[in-house]
Amino acid sequence: MADTPAITASRRLVLKAALGTGGGLMLCFFLPTGADAAPGKAAATEFTPNAFITIGADGKVTLVAMNPEMGQGTKTSLPMLIAEELDVDWANVHIVQADSEPTKYGRQFSGGSRATPIHWDQLRRVGAVGRAMLVAAAAQTWKVAAAVCTTEPGQVVHGASGRRIAYGDLIAVAATLPVPDPKTVALKEPKDYRIIGTAQRQVDQAAIVTGQPLFGIDVRLPGMLYATFQKAPAYGAKLAGADIATQKAAKGVHDVYLIDGPTDPQGAVSGIAVVAGTWWAAQKARLALQATWADGPSRSQSSEHFHAQAQELSKQPPTMPIRKDGDPDAAFKGAAKVIEAQYFYPFISHATLEPQNCTASVKDGKVEIWAPTQNPEPGRDLIVRTLKVKPEDVTIHMMRCGGGFGRRLSNDYMVEAAVIAERAGVPVKLLWSREDDMAHDFYRPAGYHFFKAGLDGSGRLIAFRDHFISIGMNGKFSSSANLAPEEFPAFAVPHLEFAASIMQSAVPTGPMRAPRSNALAFAFQSFIDEIAAASGADPLALRLDLLKAAAAQPKPAAPAQGDPPFDAARMIPVVQRAADMAGWGRQVPKGSGLGIAFYFSHLGYFAEVVEAHVGGKGAVKVDKVWVAADIGSQVINPSGAMNQVQGAVLDGISAALHQRITVKDGMTVQRNFDDYPLLRMPEAPEVEVDWVKSANSPTGLGEPALPPVLPALCNAIFAATGKRVRSLPIDLTSV
Amino acid sequence: MAYTIAINGVAHSVEADDDTPLLWVLRDTVGLVGTKYGCGIAQCGACTVHVDGTPARSCQIPVASVGNAQITTIEGIGDSPVGRKVQQAWIELDVAQCGYCQAGQIMSATALLKSNPRPSDADIEQAITYLRIRAAIKRASESLAQTMEIQHG
Numbered sequence: 001m002a003d004t005p006a007i008t009a010s011r012r013l014v015l016k017a018a019l020g021t022g023g024g025l026m027l028c029f030f031l032p033t034g035a036d037a038a039p040g041k042a043a044a045t046e047f048t049p050n051a052f053i054t055i056g057a058d059g060k061v062t063l064v065a066m067n068p069e070m071g072q073g074t075k076t077s078l079p080m081l082i083a084e085e086l087d088v089d090w091a092n093v094h095i096v097q098a099d100s101e102p103t104k105y106g107r108q109f110s111g112g113s114r115a116t117p118i119h120w121d122q123l124r125r126v127g128a129v130g131r132a133m134l135v136a137a138a139a140q141t142w143k144v145a146a147a148v149c150t151t152e153p154g155q156v157v158h159g160a161s162g163r164r165i166a167y168g169d170l171i172a173v174a175a176t177l178p179v180p181d182p183k184t185v186a187l188k189e190p191k192d193y194r195i196i197g198t199a200q201r202q203v204d205q206a207a208i209v210t211g212q213p214l215f216g217i218d219v220r221l222p223g224m225l226y227a228t229f230q231k232a233p234a235y236g237a238k239l240a241g242a243d244i245a246t247q248k249a250a251k252g253v254h255d256v257y258l259i260d261g262p263t264d265p266q267g268a269v270s271g272i273a274v275v276a277g278t279w280w281a282a283q284k285a286r287l288a289l290q291a292t293w294a295d296g297p298s299r300s301q302s303s304e305h306f307h308a309q310a311q312e313l314s315k316q317p318p319t320m321p322i323r324k325d326g327d328p329d330a331a332f333k334g335a336a337k338v339i340e341a342q343y344f345y346p347f348i349s350h351a352t353l354e355p356q357n358c359t360a361s362v363k364d365g366k367v368e369i370w371a372p373t374q375n376p377e378p379g380r381d382l383i384v385r386t387l388k389v390k391p392e393d394v395t396i397h398m399m400r401c402g403g404g405f406g407r408r409l410s411n412d413y414m415v416e417a418a419v420i421a422e423r424a425g426v427p428v429k430l431l432w433s434r435e436d437d438m439a440h441d442f443y444r445p446a447g448y449h450f451f452k453a454g455l456d457g458s459g460r461l462i463a464f465r466d467h468f469i470s471i472g473m474n475g476k477f478s479s480s481a482n483l484a485p486e487e488f489p490a491f492a493v494p495h496l497e498f499a500a501s502i503m504q505s506a507v508p509t510g511p512m513r514a515p516r517s518n519a520l521a522f523a524f525q526s527f528i529d530e531i532a533a534a535s536g537a538d539p540l541a542l543r544l545d546l547l548k549a550a551a552a553q554p555k556p557a558a559p560a561q562g563d564p565p566f567d568a569a570r571m572i573p574v575v576q577r578a579a580d581m582a583g584w585g586r587q588v589p590k591g592s593g594l595g596i597a598f599y600f601s602h603l604g605y606f607a608e609v610v611e612a613h614v615g616g617k618g619a620v621k622v623d624k625v626w627v628a629a630d631i632g633s634q635v636i637n638p639s640g641a642m643n644q645v646q647g648a649v650l651d652g653i654s655a656a657l658h659q660r661i662t663v664k665d666g667m668t669v670q671r672n673f674d675d676y677p678l679l680r681m682p683e684a685p686e687v688e689v690d691w692v693k694s695a696n697s698p699t700g701l702g703e704p705a706l707p708p709v710l711p712a713l714c715n716a717i718f719a720a721t722g723k724r725v726r727s728l729p730i731d732l733t734s735v
Numbered sequence: 736m737a738y739t740i741a742i743n744g745v746a747h748s749v750e751a752d753d754d755t756p757l758l759w760v761l762r763d764t765v766g767l768v769g770t771k772y773g774c775g776i777a778q779c780g781a782c783t784v785h786v787d788g789t790p791a792r793s794c795q796i797p798v799a800s801v802g803n804a805q806i807t808t809i810e811g812i813g814d815s816p817v818g819r820k821v822q823q824a825w826i827e828l829d830v831a832q833c834g835y836c837q838a839g840q841i842m843s844a845t846a847l848l849k850s851n852p853r854p855s856d857a858d859i860e861q862a863i864t865y866l867r868i869r870a871a872i873k874r875a876s877e878s879l880a881q882t883m884e885i886q887h888g
Contacts (some may be wrong), residue, residue: 070833071831071832071833071835072832073832201829202829202832204831204834205825205829205830206826208831208837209809209822209830209834209837209841210769210809210810210813210822211767211768211770211808211809211810211838212769213768213769214834215771217772220766220768226763278751278764279762279763280751280752280756280759280763281752281755284752352835353773353779353781353833353835353836354771354773354833400833401833402771402833402834402835402836403835431772639829640829643829643832644832647832672774672775672778673774673776673779674778677778681868682861
C-alpha cells in the first residue's frame with residue numbers, strides 16, 4: 001500500500017515509464033508481444049496491437065485484466081478504460097486475468113488504491129492505440145484520410161459516405177500497420193464516454209454466484225496433494241524439536257517434513273509440513289504433532305506490557321521529532337484553556353475470509369504457482385532466493401483473492417508452498433487453517449496518542465501537540481506504524497508539534513486497508529471533536545473553520561514525483577455535502593446522536609456522518625452512514641464504486657465495534673471468529689453515498705472510505721451520550 | 736470408510752474417514768469447490784449447504800452422519816426455481832465484492848425464500864443481510880412472486 005517503500009519506488013518506475021521518461025518499460029508495454037501480432041504477417045487471424053488487446057476476425061474483443069482481483073473491482077474497471085478508448089461494445093468484451101508478467105504489463109499489484117491513479121491515463125492510451133490503428137486500417141481500405149473517419153462501438157465509420165466496417169473485418173490490414181506512440185494518440189472527450197461512468201457488473205459475478213472455481217483455494221491439479229504447515233506460535237521463533245514418526249505413519253498422510261528457515265516472517269520460516277491426500281487428513285495429523293519451539297525475540301512482549309510502557313513513555317519527552325510549527329510550549333503557557341486526552345487503538349488482523357493458501361508445482365527447476373496474491377513479484381523474489389531457481393523459471397498465476405486488505409501484499413504462504421512442493425515432488429496445495437491465519441498475520445499496529453490542545457480566550461485552537469507512542473525496532477517504526485508530518489490539523493494550527501517515542505516490538509505488522517489512516521483518523525478526528533466540545537463550537541463548524549485556516553496557508557509545492565499533497569480547499573465542499581446529506585443539526589431521537597469526521601487518504605477526500613443509537617448496557621447500533629467523496633472528475637464504474645464505499649464503511653464499523661488482537665508471551669491470543677468477531681449482518685447500517693465531482697484526475701476507492709467512519713461513529717456516541725470513546729474497540733461499559 | 740452421498744441429485748461414492756467434515760469431502764474428494772472454508776467452527780457461514788432442504792454448516796457435519804440425506808451445494812442450487820432467482824438477483828444487483836462468502840449467503844437466502852417467499856424486512860434481517868444482499872433477496876422475492884402469478888394466473 002501507499003506507505004510501503006517497495007511499492008512506492010516501483011510505482012514511480014511505472015509512472016516514469018508511462019510518462020515515457022523511463023524508456024524500457026514503455027517499449028515492453030506497447031510493442032506487439034506475440035508472433036500473431038508481428039507487423040506484416042499475412043492473413044492475421046487476430047489483431048493484437050499490444051499486450052492488452054486481441055480482436056478476432058469475428059469481432060470478438062479480448063482484454064487483459066492486469067492486476068490481481070480481490071473484490072476491489074479492477075478486473076472490471078481497468079478493462080473498462082481500455083474498452084472505452086478502443087470504442088467497443090462492453091457486452092462484446094471478454095476479460096482474461098493476466099499472469100504476473102511485469103515485463104509485458106508493467107508493475108502488477110493491488111494495494112494503496114493505486115490502480116485508478118496509475119492506470120487512468122495509461123490504459124486509456126492502450127485502448128486508443130488500438131482504435132487509431134483500426135481507423136488507419138479503414139482509411140487505407142477506403143483510400144480516405146484517417147481524420148475523416150470516426151468510430152462507433154466495434155466499427156469504423158466514414159462520416160461523408162456513411163460507410164462502415166466492423167473491427168473484425170479490419171484486423172488483417174490493421175495488423176500490418178505501425179503501432180503509434182501512445183503519447184500521441186487522441187483520447188475521447190469525457191462527454192463522449194459510453195462505458196466510463198456507467199454501472200457495470202463485476203465480470204466474474206455470474207461465476208461467483210454459481211460456485212465456479214475462481215479463488216486460490218479452489219485450484220486442483222492432477223496428482224495434487226494437500227499440505228498444512230505448523231509454525232511457531234510465537235512470532236519469529238524457530239522449531240527446536242519434533243517427533244514426526246507417528247504422524248508420518250498416520251492414515252492418509254503422504255509425508256511430514258521438518259522445514260528449516262529464517263526467522264523473518266516474510267519468508268519460509270521454520271516449521272513442520274504435513275502432506276496428505278486431503279486437507280482434513282493433513283490437518284488432523286498436524287494437530288497431533290508434538291513439537292517444541294525455541295524462544296523468539298518476542299517472548300517477553302505483550303499488549304499489557306506495551307500499555308504499561310506507553311504510560312511511562314508519555315511522562316517523558318518524545319525521542320523522535322516529526323513536525324514543529326511556531327512555539328507550542330509558549331502557546332500552551334499562554335492558552336486560556338488546555339485539554340489533554342489519551343487515545344489507544346489495538347493490533348488488528350486482516351482476517352481475509354479466504355485463509356492464506358497457495359498451490360505450487362516444482363519440477364525440473366521450474367516452479368509454477370497459483371496464488372491469491374495482491375503483490376506477486378516479491379513472491380517470485382522470495383522463491384528465487386529460497387529455492388535457488390531463476391526468476392524466469394517461476395510462473396505465477398494470480399488467482400482471485402477472497403479478500404486481501406493488504407494481507408496478501410506479503411507472500412509468506414507462497415514461498416512456503418513452493419518449499420513444501422519441492423520436497424513433495426508433486427503439486428501441493430498449502431492451506432492455512434483460520435487459526436494459522438490469525439496467528440501469523442502482519443497486523444495493523446497498535447498505537448497510543450497523547451494529545452494536548454490549547455485554546456485562546458475566544459475558544460480558537462492555537463496550539464496542538466501529539467506525543468505518538470508507537471512500536472518499532474531499534475528506533476525505526478514498524479511497518480505502517482508511523483505518523484507523517486502532514487497529518488491534519490497540520491497547516492490549520494499556528495503552534496503545532498508532532499513527535500514520537502518507539503517501543504521495541506517484534507510483532508509483525510504491515511499495511512491494512514487504509515494503512516495508518518485506519519487508526520490515525522480515529523485518534524485525530526475524535527480529539528478534534530473534543531476540541532469542539534471544549535470550545536463550545538459545533539463539530540461541523542469547527543472542522544470547516546480549521547479547513548479554511550489550512551486552505552488559507554500557502555500551498556506546499558507539489559512534489560515532482562509522487563502524490564499531490566492534501567488540499568484543504570477540496571475537503572470543504574465534501575464535508576459540507578456529508579453534513580447536508582445527513583441533515584446535520586436536526587433533532588434525533590433520545591439516545592441517538594450524529595457524528596461527523598473527514599479524512600484524506602489514498603488521494604481520496606471523504607467526509608462521513610454517522611447516526612448511532614446507544615441502548616441499555618451501552619449497546620451501540622449504527623443506524624445510518626452518509627458518505628460524501630471527491631475522487632476526481634469520474635467514477636469509472638459506479639456499481640463497483642458503491643460496493644467499495646459500502647464495504648469499506650462496514651469494515652471500519654467492524655473494527656470500531658469488535659476487532660482487537662491481543663499479544664501475550666509474544667504470540668496472538670485470538671484464534672478464530674468466536675474470539676475475533678467480525679461485523680454481523682444485522683449490525684450493518686444503510687450507507688448513502690454521494691460524489692462531489694471535481695476537475696481532478698480520478699483516484700482509487702479500495703481504502704479512503706474507511707478511515708472517517710470510525711471517528712464519525714465515536715463522535716456520534718458522544719453526541720448521544722456525552723461519553724467519549726478513546727480506546728478501540730468501543731466498549732461503553734468502560735467509558 | 737466408503738460412503739455414497741447424494742449431492743445435487745447425483746450419487747457420489749467417496750472414501751473418507753468417518754470424522755471428515757462434509758465440507759472437505761465436497762471440496763477435496765468430490766471436487767465441488769464452490770462451498771468454502773472460512774473458519775471451521777460454524778461461525779462464518781461460508782460453508783453453508785442444504786441438507787434435505789435445510790441450511791447447515793458443512794464444516795460441522797461428519798461424513799458418517801450424512802446417510803441418505805440429499806445434499807445441495809451452490810453448484811446445484813440453480814436447479815431449483817428459487818435458487819435460480821436468487822442467483823439472478825445477485826447478478827442483477829452486482830452483489831458480490833470478493834465473493835468468497837457468497838455461496839453461503841446464496842444458500843441461506845434461498846432457504847429463507849423457500850420457507851418464506853415474501854419475507855418482511857425483519858424476516859430478512861433475522862436470516863441474514865447487508866445492503867445489496869437485502870435488496871437482492873427482495874428482488875428475488877419479487878421476481879418469484881411474478882413467476883408464481885404467471886404460473887397461477
